[in-house]
Amino acid sequence: MEHVPPPAEELALLDRELAQLDARRAHLLARRAWLVDVVRAQVPAAPPWGQWGAPPAGRPPAQPWGVAARHPAPSAPRSAQNVLLTLGGLLLTVAAVAFTLVSWGSMGIAGRSAVLALVTLAALAAPALLLRRKLGATAEALAALALVLTLLDAYAVHAVAAPDTDGLAFTAGAAAVLAALWAGYGLALDKLHLPLPAAVFFAQWPLLLGAWAAGAPAIVVGWALLATAVLDGALALWGKGLGVRVTAGIGLAVTGSAALLVGLAQSLTADGPLGAVLPGALLLTAAVAALAGAWHAPNGFAQVGGAVAGLAAVAAVGGVLRTAVPDTWHVPAYLLCGLALLYVVRVRLPRGAGLGVLLAAGAVVAGALVWALPPVAAVLLGPVRLVAEVWAGAPEGFRGALGESMAWSRAAGAPVVLAVVAGVLGAAYRWWPSLVRAAAPLLSPGAKVRGAAGAGALGLGWGAVLLAAATLGVPYPAAVVLETALVAGLLVVAVQGAGTAGSTGEGSGSGGGRSAVTVCALVGAVVGAVSVGLLSLAVEAATYAVFGALLVLFAGAALLTRAVVAQAVFAVAAVVWGTVLTGCAARSLGLAPHEAAPLLLVVPALTVALGARLRLHPVALPVELAGALGALVAVGAAVPDAPFLALVLALCGVLAAGAAVRPERRPAAGYLAAVLFVAATWVRLAASEVSVPEAYTLPVTVPALVVGVLRRRKDPEASSWTAYGPGLAATLLPSLAVAWTDPDWVRPLLLGVAALVITLLGARYRLQALLLLGGAVLALDTLHELAPYVVQVAGALPRWLPPALAGLLLLAVGATYEQRLRDARRLKDIVGRMR
Structure with a gap:
């Protein structure tokens, strides 16, 4: 309960709090007054209006400092200053270039040297004087002019003093001199922003251009690029100023990438282990440098550095191993090197760097899987070609059933890749708690990651076995037995997982991630069943054996599992395999497709009976829908022959009527049964060449009217349009349309009598639908019959x-x-x- 103090005690409490608030307010006001005095003392007083004239009309007087600060003046003067300085520097630069290129030849050597030296020294000295006067923007503009002048000086020296010197070599030396010059200049005038980034830019070229000028081999060029990248990395980490770090970072990205590409290209084209050693040394050095940089870099850049280090190390070691093994085993060699990076979880690396190395390992594994998974798809999809050659005879081995489009000899290493990755993932799934403790400094994997590891291990292991059988060229019967056994194994895993996934949390104990494994096993079992089913189509006995085994396996799995979704999938698959078996039986009996259609309804009939047995069980509906799909296949098979189509439609109507006996299926199955019976009747009439429309419409009208009568008895307030309208319209309107084009008198007479009776019944029992429909049809029918006489009388x-x-x-x-x-x-x- 809430304690409420007495009024006197509460009043004293409020007084104390108000006193504290007043004291705090007085302290803040005193502090504000002191700050206002300090700010006013730092700002020169504005000239009185008398000196500058009266304030413009409509302009308020000057505000105190605290108020004016809320509405600062626009920065147009500073922007205008920048524009003027930039334009002035640009004009001076153009003038210098024009002088160097155009007026150069009109002066002697001494004069030319004196002019350039004087102008350059003046441009270099002016920023120091301007900085003393606090004219920083002007100093920056003149520093930019000095930068251009030093470039022109270098050009002038090469053109006059050393015209025979190699251009690349001279440029490399000039870049080194300019880099040193601008580095010292920038350190001396540290308030300027341009010199040090310019020095970093010039430093990118000496080693590269020097190696190029010397005609060095590609590996030497790679070392030059790597040395430049190392320098850039150091400047990016410890350089002075944001401009230096950004420029060095860009240079690091360009030169480092170029060095790695050179090393990788040399490693991939090496002929032997000795030839791969030098590129490997380059790549390993790059890896060490990247890891050292990642050790000191911020987290995001550290991850990039760790990833680069890991990939470079894999390329270095894997390149040497690649030259020692056949072509088929190149990818496995790189994969082993990538998996070795996982040892980083045991090394005390910074979190960002270690995570980057792990990402590099993942990238290598992903690349290996991209190379190894297409052959697995070929194994699973290859048997599709047997659909066009059902029971044509056993092929020559597993490869013969898959076709010769795949170069199986080149895929010999793919099963090894899949098996190794599956083993690593399986070990991670098995010893997950130990892995979590070891990797805790780098990342915090959860149960979903464990589930992905377990599912990947299961799927890749299954693919490795299938691909190994294909690459080894096992006999056809052995391949069929192997694939069927793999499906059985996946079903066992799915049943066990489905029986415990509902009660075991994803994140606790050994059950963490088991749902992902169960889903993988479920999907793999269905995909594998389809694949082995297609594979068995080559031989009749194999077809019956495989689909019979699949029927038993999936039906048993549906009975054993406790998870509703898995149970539904298993049951539906069992229905599909049973339907395939009935189709195979019809083919064995030599039946034509339309003759086999009634036989295909055996499985739908069983699903209707099973649905009646299951009642409201969640699996009942999927099973019955699967049976309905089989019935649809039967209808499609019977389309070429009208009598058989009528028979199949009638049998489907019987099955739907049987399902409609159950209250939960009555709304949908009842209407479906009526439609099927009507369709069967119409098809049968069309097959018998019956063209009288009433033969088609009356079978619809009579049941509809019976249903309407029952509906009105159950609900007297029901509308006559709902109860009788559809049934009456089904016969009256088509008959009226035919009567208007019928030259005989029998149909109009019978239609008129029927319409009269319906109209009288509507008037007698006060039924709107009967009265209006019957009256309208009677009037139109009478008009049709009297029209010739009306025309004759009108003409007379x-x-x-x-x-x-x-x-x-x-x-x-x-x-x-x-x-x-x-x-x-x-x-x-x-x-x-x-x-």
Whole structure:
């Protein structure tokens, strides 16, 4: 309960709190007044209005400092200054270039040297004087001019003093001199932002251009690039100023990538282990440098450095191993090197660097899987070609069943890749707690990661076995038995996992991640069953053996598992395999497709019976829908022959009616049964060349009217349109359409009598649908019959008589308009009160 103090105690409490608030407010106000005085003392007083004139009209007087600071003046003067300085520096630069290129030849050597030296020294000295006067922007502009002048000086020296010197060699030396010059200049005038980044830019070229000028081999060029990248990395980590670090970072990305590409290209084209040693040394050095940089870099850059280090190390060692093994085993060699990077979890590396090395290992494994998985897809999809050659005879070995489009000799290392990766993932799944403790400094894997590892181990192990059988060229019967056994094994894993996944949490104990393994086993079992089923189509006995075994395995799995989703998948698959078996039996009996259609309904009939047994079990609906799919296949098979199609539709209607006996299936199955029976009747009539429309419509009308009568008995308030409208319209409207084109008198007479009876019944029992439908059809039918006579009479009458009669009719209606309106409203009310 909440304690409420007495009024006197609460009043004293409030007074103490208010006193504390007042003291705090007084302290803040005193502090604010002191700060205002300090700020005002630092800002020169504005000139009085008397000196500059009165303030403009509509302009408020000057605000105190605290108020004016809220609305700072625009920075247009600074922007204008920058524009002017930039434009001035650009004009001076253009003038210097023009002088060097155009007016150079009109002066002697001494004069030219003196002018360039004087201008360059002046441009270099001016920023120091400007910085003393706090004119930083102007100093930056002149420093940029000095930078251009030093480039022109280098060009002038090469053109005059050393014209015969190799251009690349001279450029390398000039870049080194300029880098040193601008580095010293930038350190001396540390307030300038341009010199040090310019020095970093010039430092990118001496080693590269020097090696190029000397005609060094590619590996030497790679070392030059690597040395430059190391320098860039050091500057990016410890350089002075953001500009230096950004410029060095860009240089590191460019030169480092180029060095790695040179080393990788040399390693991949090496002819033997000795030839791969030098590129390997380059790559290993790059790996050490990247790891050292990652050790000191921020987290994001450290991950990049660790990944580069790992990939470079794999390329170095794997390149040497590649030259010692056949072509088929190149990828496994690199894979082993990539898996060796996983030992980083045992090394005390910074978190970012270690995580980058792990990412490099993952990239190597992913690349190896990309190379090894396409042959697995060829093994699984290869038997599709046997669909066009059912029971053509046993092929020559497993490869013969898969086709010769795959170069199996080149895929000999793929099963090894899959098996190794599956083993690593399986070990991680098995000893997950130990792995989590070891990898805790680098990452925090959860149960979902463990599940992915277990699922990957299961799927890759299955693919490795299949691919090994294909590459070894096992006999066809052995391949069929092997694939069937693998499906059985996957079903065992799926059943065991489904029986415990619902009760074992994803994140606790040994059950963490088991659901992913179960899903992988479930999907693999279904995919493997389809593959081995296709593979068995080559031989009749193999087909019956495989699909019979699949039926038993999946039905047993459906009975043993406790998870509803897995149970439904197993049951549906069992229904599909049973349907395939019935189709195979029809083929063995030599039946044509339309003759086999009734036999295909055996499995749908069993699913209807099984659904009645299961009742409201969640698996019942998927099983019955799978049976309905088999019935649809039977209907499609019977389409070429109308009598068989009518028979199959009627049998499907019987099955639907049997399902409609159950209350939970009645709404959908009842309508489906009616549609199937009607369709069967129509097909049968069409096959018998019956063209009378009533033969097609009456089988619909009679049951519909019976249903309507039952509906009205159960619900007297139901509308007559709902109960009788569809049934009556199904016969009356098609018959009326045919009667209008029928020259005989029998159909119009029978239709008119029927419409009259329906109209009278509607009036007698006050049923709106019967009255309006019957009356409309009767009127139209009568009009059709009287039309010839009306035309004949109209032709015998004088031309003036029809207009006269129309006028008299209009006068009569106009004279009694109000009475006719009351009669129409009364008729509307009477019809509206009908059901």
